[in-house]
Amino acid sequence: MADLGSSLQRTRIHRALSRPNLLMGADRELVLVTGLASIILIFVVLTWISALFGLAVWTVIVGLLRMMAKADPLMRRVYLRHITYRSHYRTTSSPWRRA
Structure with missing residues (x-):
């Protein structure tokens, strides 16, 4: 922590800006996509069973x-980034690489 006599400036970061x-x-x-799909299912079929x-x-x-969100609130974003990665990356660059 900074001493009282130091000239460091403190900036408050509000919780709402850093929460998922x-x-x-x-x-x-x-949740919204799931709700939309459920509502579409209910109102398209229009039976008590649906x-x-x-x-x-x-x-x-x-x-x-x-x-899932309790385990990791950003799991969806992590998974979407994960599936864009390749399974293998070469250790060296190729002269014909794409820029």
Whole structure:
């Protein structure tokens, strides 16, 4: 910590600026897409069975998304970056490499 007599400037970083963007404890985009898919299922088929199935699917998937966000709130972004990586990278550059 800085002493009281030091001339270091302190800047407060608010928690809302550094927290992940969650909705109902899970990733916001995934919860919204799940809700949209469930609502489409309910209103396209328009039966009681589809309504119960849509609510059950939404409840189960949001529960799984909450468990995923509890493990790592940024897991979706990490996974999307992971699948863009190659399985093997050459140790040296090729003269015909793409820039």
